[in-house]
Amino acid sequence: MSLWQRIVYISKATFANADRGPVIEPQIGRILMQSRRNNPTRGLVGALYYGDGHFFQVLEGEAAAIDALLDTLRKDPRHDDLTVLSRVRIEQPSFSGWSMKYVAAADEVRRLLASFGHRRFDPYDFDDMQVASMVALLQHRPPAPDLHAEAPSRRDRDDAARLARRALAVGAAALLLSLLAIVLAWRR
Ligand SMILES: Cc1cc2nc3c(=O)[nH]c(=O)nc-3n(C[C@H](O)[C@H](O)[C@H](O)COP(=O)(O)O)c2cc1C
Structure with a gap:
């Protein structure tokens, strides 16, 4: 039986919204550095998307490791309103090799939002199908070029x-x- 789980959660950034196009907001750079430093030792992989002041993160790993990180994440002042959208058992990780893949705001996301009838990235309005589409996009889309290399x-x-x-x-x-x-x- 697989011990792997995947969770998807969303949250609201508390820092000033600075979607700088291809330039990565320094706060996000720091979050990625921490994730890439910590996640490998905890057996966690995943992906992070940030757009219009919202985070959308997928985490895959063993339940205990996910729960421990969720406790930490809930105390992190850089975001609030953390809401878990889904938690499922998986046979194998889909982000293996990625301690934290970062996908920057991209045309593809805009197109997906448009297909949902949304103009802004507000995952609090997503239904289950839209959450699944966003996860699939993160799985298949290449990472942001300047953060392609893991630390x-x-x-x-x-x-x-x-x-x-x-x-x-x-x-x-x-x-x-x-x-x-x-x-x-x-x-x-
Ligand atoms: C949106 C968001 C996503 C984060 N994702 C992770 C993560 O995947 N792994 C991680 O270790 N920390 C992540 N963090 C940071 C943690 O909340 C916490 O600051 C960090 O784990 C502390 O690491 P340190 O003890 O090595 O300084 C994230 C923070 C935010 C705001």
Whole structure:
């Protein structure tokens, strides 16, 4: 039996609404950094959408990890009115590989809203079908380009440091060999 669950929740941002087009609101950048730092250790994956002052987040993981994060999220002053729209058991995660995928306000979302007869992104008005359509959009849409890369993991950073040390050692050895060759040539 699968232990995975998916929840969808919505909330209202408490910071000044600054939909800056392709530029990501710094507050959202910070939320993504925290999510990408914390979620992997908790076995959580998911996606976040922000538009017109509203968050729409999908979280997938084990029930206990989801509940623990929900407790934290309810205390976060950057948003309020957190409302869980759905919670279902799933066979496998649909956002695997994404500690938190970010999808920026996009034409596709606008088109979806228009098909619902909405001009603004207000998920408090969504019915079940509209919630499911939004989840499907987050699953299939490419992430925002400037946040495509996940934050480098500690292992990535260690690997980079090891490579840099190796390159330095090779450089130093090459320099020594060149000096030796010069000295030998000079003595002849
Ligand atoms: C809309 C929204 C979504 C968030 N999503 C996550 C998340 O997926 N994972 C996470 O760890 N924190 C998330 N946070 C941040 C948490 O509320 C909390 O600030 C953070 O987990 C604290 O992390 P720290 O103890 O490492 O500083 C989110 C906050 C907001 C406002």
